[in-house]
Amino acid sequence: MDDNNNTEIDMKSLKRKTLSEQVIDEIINLLMTGKLKPGDRLPSEQEFMKMCNVSRPVIREALASLEVMGIVNRKTRHGTFFSEQIGSRPFAMMLALSASNLSSIIEIRVALELGLVTLAAEKITDEDLERLKETIEKMKKLPTEDSSEEDKEFHKIIAHSAKNPLFEGVINPLQQFHDQMLGNIPIEDRDLKVTLEHHINIYDALVKRDPVEAYASMYHHLNYVKNKAINNLHRI
Amino acid sequence: MDDNNNTEIDMKSLKRKTLSEQVIDEIINLLMTGKLKPGDRLPSEQEFMKMCNVSRPVIREALASLEVMGIVNRKTRHGTFFSEQIGSRPFAMMLALSASNLSSIIEIRVALELGLVTLAAEKITDEDLERLKETIEKMKKLPTEDSSEEDKEFHKIIAHSAKNPLFEGVINPLQQFHDQMLGNIPIEDRDLKVTLEHHINIYDALVKRDPVEAYASMYHHLNYVKNKAINNLHRI
DNA sequence: TACATTTAAATTGTAAGACAAATAAATTAA
DNA sequence: TTAATTTATTTGTCTTACAATTTAAATGTA
Incomplete structure (x- = not known):
C-alpha cells in the first residue's frame, strides 16, 4: 500500500471468494491438471478438512455444489467420486x-x-x-x-x-x-x-x-x- | 405394499434426494413458475429455515450450490438474489x-x-x-x-x-x-x-x-x- | 465349510449453537 | 445538513453432536 498513489486501483471489482469457493477451485484443478480423472475417488470430507485446514461445513458446501453440477457423486460410506461424464x-x-x-x-x-x-x-x-x-x-x-x-x-x-x-x-x-x-x-x-x-x-x-x-x-x-x-x- | 406382487418394481433406480437438493428444487421452481424473476430477492436463510423446516446448513448447502451455478448471488447483510443472467x-x-x-x-x-x-x-x-x-x-x-x-x-x-x-x-x-x-x-x-x-x-x-x-x-x-x-x- | 445374521466401521447427512465478517440502516455529533 | 459512529441484519465459518446409509468384518448356525 506504499505504492504509487496515482495508480487508480478499483478494489471493488474484486469479489471476495468464500472458503467453499476456494475448495471448489482446488477440486476442479485436480481435474484440469489430470491429477485425478473422471471416475476417480476424491479424498473423504475428513481428509479434505485436514488438507485445506477448514471446517467440515465448508467442505460440505463445496462438495454439495459440485454434486449438483454433476461433477461429483457422493455416496454414504463409499466416498465421493468424480463423475464419468456430465449429465443434463x-x-x-x-x-x-x-x-x-x-x-x-x-x-x-x-x-x-x-x-x-x-x-x-x-x-x-x-x-x-x-x-x-x-x-x-x-x-x-x-x-x-x-x-x-x-x-x-x-x-x-x-x-x-x-x-x-x-x-x-x-x-x-x-x-x-x-x-x-x-x-x-x-x-x-x-x-x-x-x-x-x-x-x-x-x-x-x-x-x-x-x-x-x-x-x-x-x-x-x-x-x-x-x-x-x-x-x-x-x-x- | 399390499399391491400386486407380480409387478416388478425396481426400487434401486430411485436416488434418495438429500434435503439440500429438495431445497434447490423448490428454489428453481420459484423461477420456473414465475413467482420470482431474475434480479428478485430471495428469502433470507432464517426465513428459508422456517419455511422448509430444515436446519441452516441444509439451506446454506443449497444456496452455495446455486451460487456456484451463477443462479443466485449472496451478499452479506444484503441478502440473496436471483442473477439477471447466467455467466460463464x-x-x-x-x-x-x-x-x-x-x-x-x-x-x-x-x-x-x-x-x-x-x-x-x-x-x-x-x-x-x-x-x-x-x-x-x-x-x-x-x-x-x-x-x-x-x-x-x-x-x-x-x-x-x-x-x-x-x-x-x-x-x-x-x-x-x-x-x-x-x-x-x-x-x-x-x-x-x-x-x-x-x-x-x-x-x-x-x-x-x-x-x-x-x-x-x-x-x-x-x-x-x-x-x-x-x-x-x-x-x- | 458355507451361508445367514449381526455388529462394527466408514463416510455422508443433518442439526444446533456460537461467533465472525460485511455492510446497510439508524442514530448521534458537529 | 453532513459526517461519523453505532447498531442491526444477513451471510460466512466453526465446533460439536447425533443420524443415516452402506459396506466390511465378525459371529452364529446348519
Missing part, C-alpha cells in the same frame, strides 16, 4: 434463469440443433440412420397430423448420433425445456406432409454425410418450426 | 470433466460456432460488422503469420453479435478452454493468407445476412482450424 441436470437448472425469455431459449436451441446436425453428418452410424428411417416410416403411417412424438424422437436420435456426452448434456435440457414450457404446437397449425418432407431431406443429407446439405435442410425445418413456436408463444 | 463459470466448471477428452471439446466448439454464425447472420448489427471489418483490416497489416489474437477477437465479436447471454455463457468457456488447454497452433503451421481469406468470406456472408453461406464459410474455416488443432494435439 446442471444445464437444465441454468435454463431456469431464462424461463421468462423463451424466445432466447428457442433461438439457442435452433443454433445448437444446427451445429449438432453437422456433427451428426460426420459421425452418424448406419444403425442411427436405420432408426431415423424408422421414425420416418412411422410418420408415414400416422392417422392424424400429430407427429410430435416422432419429431422428438427424430431429434433425439440425431443428438445421440453425435456421440458427445457434453453436447447431449446441453441439448437434452433444451429439448425438454422447450417441450415443457412451450407445449406442443397446436394441431391445427401442423402439416404432417411438410414435416415429413423436412425429415426426409435431413435424412437424405445424413445418408450422404453431407454437412452443408444437412445444415440447409435442418435450417429450413427449424425455421418452419420456430415460426410456429413463436406464434404459439404469442398466443399464450 | 458454471459451464467452464462442467468442462473440467472433459479435460481429458479434448477432441470432444474441439468437436462441440465447432458445432456451437456453426450454430452461432447462423444466429449472427440473422441478428448482426452494422456496428458488429464494423468491428469484424476492423479485425480483418488489422490482420492485413500483421507483420507475422501469427493472427491468433485477431482470430480470437473475430470469434468473440460473432459470439457477442448473437445477443444471447445463455449462448455466450456456453461458448465463452469453450473458447477459453480451447485456448488454455490447446494453446495456440504453432507458428509454422499457420497461414495468414488462408485465415484472412476465411474471415473475409465469413464476413461477406454476414454482410449479406445469409445463414447458409455464413455456415458454409465458417464450416470451411473451422475444418481447417480443427485439423490443425487435432494435429497439434497429437504432438503433445
Whole structure:
C-alpha cells in the first residue's frame, strides 16, 4: 500500500471468494491438471478438512455444489467420486434463469440443433440412420397430423448420433425445456406432409454425410418450426 | 405394499434426494413458475429455515450450490438474489470433466460456432460488422503469420453479435478452454493468407445476412482450424 | 465349510449453537 | 445538513453432536 498513489486501483471489482469457493477451485484443478480423472475417488470430507485446514461445513458446501453440477457423486460410506461424464441436470437448472425469455431459449436451441446436425453428418452410424428411417416410416403411417412424438424422437436420435456426452448434456435440457414450457404446437397449425418432407431431406443429407446439405435442410425445418413456436408463444 | 406382487418394481433406480437438493428444487421452481424473476430477492436463510423446516446448513448447502451455478448471488447483510443472467463459470466448471477428452471439446466448439454464425447472420448489427471489418483490416497489416489474437477477437465479436447471454455463457468457456488447454497452433503451421481469406468470406456472408453461406464459410474455416488443432494435439 | 445374521466401521447427512465478517440502516455529533 | 459512529441484519465459518446409509468384518448356525 506504499505504492504509487496515482495508480487508480478499483478494489471493488474484486469479489471476495468464500472458503467453499476456494475448495471448489482446488477440486476442479485436480481435474484440469489430470491429477485425478473422471471416475476417480476424491479424498473423504475428513481428509479434505485436514488438507485445506477448514471446517467440515465448508467442505460440505463445496462438495454439495459440485454434486449438483454433476461433477461429483457422493455416496454414504463409499466416498465421493468424480463423475464419468456430465449429465443434463446442471444445464437444465441454468435454463431456469431464462424461463421468462423463451424466445432466447428457442433461438439457442435452433443454433445448437444446427451445429449438432453437422456433427451428426460426420459421425452418424448406419444403425442411427436405420432408426431415423424408422421414425420416418412411422410418420408415414400416422392417422392424424400429430407427429410430435416422432419429431422428438427424430431429434433425439440425431443428438445421440453425435456421440458427445457434453453436447447431449446441453441439448437434452433444451429439448425438454422447450417441450415443457412451450407445449406442443397446436394441431391445427401442423402439416404432417411438410414435416415429413423436412425429415426426409435431413435424412437424405445424413445418408450422404453431407454437412452443408444437412445444415440447409435442418435450417429450413427449424425455421418452419420456430415460426410456429413463436406464434404459439404469442398466443399464450 | 399390499399391491400386486407380480409387478416388478425396481426400487434401486430411485436416488434418495438429500434435503439440500429438495431445497434447490423448490428454489428453481420459484423461477420456473414465475413467482420470482431474475434480479428478485430471495428469502433470507432464517426465513428459508422456517419455511422448509430444515436446519441452516441444509439451506446454506443449497444456496452455495446455486451460487456456484451463477443462479443466485449472496451478499452479506444484503441478502440473496436471483442473477439477471447466467455467466460463464458454471459451464467452464462442467468442462473440467472433459479435460481429458479434448477432441470432444474441439468437436462441440465447432458445432456451437456453426450454430452461432447462423444466429449472427440473422441478428448482426452494422456496428458488429464494423468491428469484424476492423479485425480483418488489422490482420492485413500483421507483420507475422501469427493472427491468433485477431482470430480470437473475430470469434468473440460473432459470439457477442448473437445477443444471447445463455449462448455466450456456453461458448465463452469453450473458447477459453480451447485456448488454455490447446494453446495456440504453432507458428509454422499457420497461414495468414488462408485465415484472412476465411474471415473475409465469413464476413461477406454476414454482410449479406445469409445463414447458409455464413455456415458454409465458417464450416470451411473451422475444418481447417480443427485439423490443425487435432494435429497439434497429437504432438503433445 | 458355507451361508445367514449381526455388529462394527466408514463416510455422508443433518442439526444446533456460537461467533465472525460485511455492510446497510439508524442514530448521534458537529 | 453532513459526517461519523453505532447498531442491526444477513451471510460466512466453526465446533460439536447425533443420524443415516452402506459396506466390511465378525459371529452364529446348519
